[in-house]
Amino acid sequence: MRAIAIDAFGGPERLHEVELPDPEPGPGEVRIRIACTSVNPVDWKIREGWLKDLFPHRFPLVPGWDAAGTVDRVGEGVERPAPGARVFAYCRKPEVQWGTYAEHVVVPAGYVAEIPQGLGFPEAAAIPLTALTAWQALFDFADLGPGQRVLVHAGAGGVGGMAIQLARHAGATVYTTARRENHDYVLGLGAERAIDYTETDFREAVRELAPEGVDVVLDAVGGETLARSYELVRRGGTLVSIVEEPDAGRTDALGIRAGFVFVRPDGAQLARIARLLEEGALRPPQIEVLPFARAAEAQERNRARHVRGKLVLCWEAG
């Protein structure tokens, strides 16, 4: 199969096309013939070696954790999905080597969900990692519910865009940070108020909207943004970061609950997300499709941190 791989950690020039043996599914696994993947910040973080102490890595290393395509083989004991099913999946495995910048990926059947009818592979590829992250942060960790108020940082990004929609669908009121040129986009996703973090201190805007603090903050930026977010959570509320571990000293002093969430693959949860897509309660982010041959450029654009929605890589892209 064709794949995009690196032979050592380093810059975007390390990414090159290679021919690799087709992987075979073992018991309980399925093989997906990948049509499209999407670019996530973790892809270039892995390429640069930032996560090498967190997971075992092996070379040649194929990056990529999102996949949309067709099941073309199943291992022993797998009844569903069947060969021919159109599926999507968040494909992180315990060892980082065989990712989704490839024509095939093998994953446990439990990672996979069927793509709703009418949703194309490029749109589907933009969804699993970001939607599962938003779901696990907002609902599994922060227990967000109707009538609550949530501040979602980086609403124009992959995770932020999903978080706005999922929170709104759950009956919460959503405030979000985004540059002005992205305000129509994030308001269209369901945010009640967009705050241009480059023009104003977002703390002042949030304090005006929720003087007693919001129930939940979802931090998708880290650093100074996280540092300024603690004081915006009401006492008893929750701060969840997907970028770094919050400072326990500060959260204890403020009487708020806080934690770092690292997304895990979950096909059953992804199937619930698929149902929301089918019902129109959730829609795919804005996407731009590039051919796999432009993976290095796509990673560098993602690394510059201002892509709206998602960049998607497809084998059939023009």
Ligand SMILES: NC(=O)c1ccc[n+]([C@@H]2O[C@H](COP(=O)([O-])OP(=O)(O)OC[C@H]3O[C@@H](n4cnc5c(N)ncnc54)[C@H](OP(=O)(O)O)[C@@H]3O)[C@@H](O)[C@H]2O)c1
């Ligand atoms: N822990 C996990 O499981 C997990 C899962 C997914 C992602 N992550 C991490 O979460 C972060 C976000 O991921 P992502 O996929 O959503 O990234 P992304 O799609 O690349 O985010 C890009 C967006 O970030 C916005 N942005 C940049 N700087 C900002 C700031 N200071 N304040 C507010 N918005 C800002 C940009 O909007 P503007 O142009 O409007 O600024 C842009 O649309 C990354 O660090 C990623 O590695 C962690």
